[in-house]
Amino acid sequence: MKGCLFCCVEDEVKVVQNSLAFAMYDSYPVTPLHCLVIPKRHVEDFFQLTQDELLACNELLSVMRRNSLSQDTTIEGFNVGVNIGDVAGQTIFHCHIHLIPRRRGDVENPKGGIRHLMPGKGYY
Template sequence: MAGEPQADCLFCKIVAGEVPATIVRETATTVAFRDINPQAPTHVLIIPKVHHPDAAALAAAEPQVVADILCEARKVAAEDGVEETGYRVVFNTGSGAGQTVFHAHLHVLGGRGLQWPPG
């Protein structure tokens, strides 16, 4: 059920403290942690504490949490020193877009040149 923690979800386990992560920020609705396979010097994932399989489902059910995630992205960028030089925020939605963990999450990438369009 959307919104409820999923026993087999890696990100739900991170929220619950069952799987370790390098957490850089946490709010009442979000957790931000370093990606274990970073694609840039700054590569932080920001997830909602509630489980929704992707960004579209999260936006439909809890748009305020999407806003919370985006606000946290700016704070992560500022704390990592990439706010002024530029950073990218990415929601991959669906396996065809590269989503591999089906718990909505936003990537914050920065600290190197980011070409457009991405791969």
């Protein structure tokens, strides 16, 4: 789609790809090796993906997880996330899945994980 940042990603930026999706490192990483898995078809959100696209994206999430673990032995966990809609923080309206490596001590207290999106809801 004309004007879409993810529809015109150059091949040299793609870390790995299959017939329906590709992975690249995030331009504004939350942690080192933070990457995105992106369907090749222009689709606005995760819930519009076909079953085949979901499987293709999942395959690349697994590949990038293995790549990250082999590159950095301090990684002990991951957050996987998708923002759907502007009220959820989506800024590029082409579906993309974040894979964020986590390391012990990268935040003071990780308990609650993604619940921290809503202030005061992370600790329960």
